[in-house]
Amino acid sequence: MRIKVTILLAKSGTNITMTWRLIAGILFGCLIITNVFWWWRSKSSVIDTESIKEWQRPQSPSTIDRTGTSTQTLEMVTDMLNCRQEDLPEEVEQLDNRIRELNKSIDQTRQRWIDAWWSARKENPPTESEFVIDVIFTSGNFDDIEQLASSAIHQENVILLAGILDDGKFAVGVSSNLSENYAAVNIAKRIAELGEGGAGGTDQLATGGGLTRTELQEAMKQLKENINNNGIN
Incomplete structure (x- = not known):
């Protein structure tokens, strides 16, 4: 059963990571397009007297260079989107809608993955003394481990420690019936203290980071054994 869950996590984590890399690229492109568009619009709409006087003043080479660079960037964006400058508002809006749809799809995929993960675990539940x-x-995306840890809140007798080795980040989720005695924020701080990181959060959900791969792996292992055997001191 442990092998099945590991395979499920590996496949799901890879798909979600690839999707998030695609979204990051689209978001970066949208940011460039939006900034360039508003620069172009502001330049096109300046018609007051003071602006006209300003344009008539001699420009320094640095100002001319910046203007030339912005114009080149605008041309690059319109070429990339295969549209005219006046069509940029509509193109930006369409791109924003696509990003919203992709974000919604990612949220739904992540939730299905989490539901499947819990279902797989319930098929072979651990002993009462192994609730961590x-x-x-x-590698992966921080939102994935945070939402996975958050899902533990609605379970019973569960403390979930989730981490990403490459980033040195982690999340701790504690089911409601345990959070009074095992606060997530205290557990997260203990993990961070075993390395040189930091952590914060609430009794039911906490996050942290700043650890090396080895520190995070060892800290999570140590805390798991400590809680299962002795509880939080």
């Missing part, structure tokens, strides 16, 4: 779960990804 550690889920470690080599």
